Amino acid sequence: MFFNFFKKSSSTEVEQTKPLTQNYDDVLKIANFFKGETGVTFDKQTSILKNKVTTFCKHREICSFGELLKSLKQDSVLKQALIDALTTNETFFYREFKQIAQLVDIVKKGGQKVEILCAPSATGEEPYSIAIALLEAGVRAESFKIFGIDINQDAISRAKDGVYKERNVRNLSKEQLSKYFKEENALFILNDSVKSRVEFRVQNIFEPSFKNIGSFDYIFCRNMLIYFDKETKLKAKEILQSLRKNKNQEIFFGHADLF
Ligand SMILES: C[S@@+](CC[C@H](N)C(=O)[O-])C[C@H]1O[C@@H](n2cnc3c(N)ncnc32)[C@H](O)[C@@H]1O
Incomplete structure (x- = not known):
């Protein structure tokens, strides 16, 4: 009872x-x-x-x-x-680095000022990786500007903060970490020299406003299309292609973003 x-x-x-x-x-x-x-x-x-x-x-x-x-x-x-x-915002510095290295080569050879779009940027590791790789290759900071967009507001706010855990910077060398970050309480705080090269905005690529974002010399769109069905992937590709300055320049898609 x-x-x-x-x-x-x-x-x-x-x-x-x-x-x-x-x-x-x-x-x-x-x-x-x-x-x-x-x-x-x-x-x-x-x-x-x-x-x-x-x-x-x-x-x-x-x-x-x-x-x-x-x-x-x-x-x-x-x-x-x-x-x-x-939305899934998993990302890390120097992810699929081969394509970033390819971009660095092209930019170095071109010798002109370039604008690069990272759509989506998630918490910022990808656009910041591009900035670090360009600086490491001796490209002057004034010669490039990177724009990072993502639909996730929380991710964009963390991207603007530029504070990362060790697992997110695991692919960077000790030299790169001490050159571009300040370490504090097991967190890696990105220097202004890199942060100032990247501008972020909360943006859905399917919103009409995305088409007014400007046009770009190079576009990175990695690990987002994996979440879309075939028809939506094609729609996204078409939208991104319309933002290219040079219509012959291929977009850098991720290896998993198959059409
Ligand atoms: C896995 S992350 C990829 C980050 C980075 N490009 C990379 O490869 O490491 C996928 C991102 O796509 C974003 N996303 C999904 N749908 C989107 C949309 N319609 N417009 C903009 N961003 C979107 C998510 O918010 C998420 O941050």
């Missing part, structure tokens, strides 16, 4: 904190909304999506995916929070 009494009261307590109408079943509607907004598809990962969005809703006391959808259409702050929660 004593035991049953406790069992009952604890389950009642849990039920009392739960809203009555919780319904996190119709995950496909959320998947379609998210794909329509960002291009990112969860077609083969609906259970991962369901878990992430359920947690997102519970933290905000949103009782169903239906309620979430309704709020997302009216609340741009909530929409941005969902984008920040569901």
